[in-house]
Amino acid sequence: MPELPEAEITKRKLAPLIKKTIVSFSCDWPRGLRVVRSTRDINRDIRGRRVRGIRRHGKVIFLDLGERIIAFHQRMSGRLEIPPRSTKPTKHVHHILTFSDGSALWFHDPRKFGVVWYGKPEEVKKEPYHRTLGSDGLAITLSDFKARLREHRGMIKPLLLRQDVVAGIGNITADETLWEARIHPKRHVHTLKDADLNRLFRAMKNVLDLGIRAEGSTLRDWAHPDGESGKFQEYLKVYGRGGEKCPRSPTPIKRMVVGGRGTWICSKCQRL
């Protein structure tokens, strides 16, 4: 599932869309639409609007259209793509924006979990997902990070995955962050000392930074909007590496389930 680094790379590579004028919107999966939920209504309303800017918060990408916003969450298997001219969309392309110069933006989503919000900026902001979103993982400060975590009880990994605590963290970032900080994913947050949280914060920033420098991870469906692949998977220390040796200690990496999610740890570096 695309996380913050993948969303960031997507945002950067969508920059060629800035200043383009939209001529149409089409969709064969209206269940993925939020705020305005009718393809016809969106198509009628969006025509002639210009892309003023593109931003990202957590895993969501926003195209600023002035009086309107269109936002995309790639979720499990989604991928935003600027297709080469004159290619035909496959059956997995469920949402299409076309521009006056003939170019397009496709939302490719084989599992159809992706979400598209379209509406006035204030309407989109009021949506439950956006209303509760925490500070973005790249922007969050140490004091905000600690305060958000200390508002809660329970195991640290599920908390890191909550988008209302820190926006953008997913399973890969969480496992890599906890390994780097030498914290067991089942540690309860109230047992973590100030120094542990400082270490956790620095580890999260490092993992996000490395993820972005490696241009995200292409494990299954996700790729860049121009079709290129990310390389972050080559740098992962524990995620998906069950049975391989921990790079810090000669201990095999173990897979376990924490809060319903597959989790990889080094049981020597990360003690409960």
Ligand SMILES: [Zn+2]
């Ligand atoms: Zn280790």
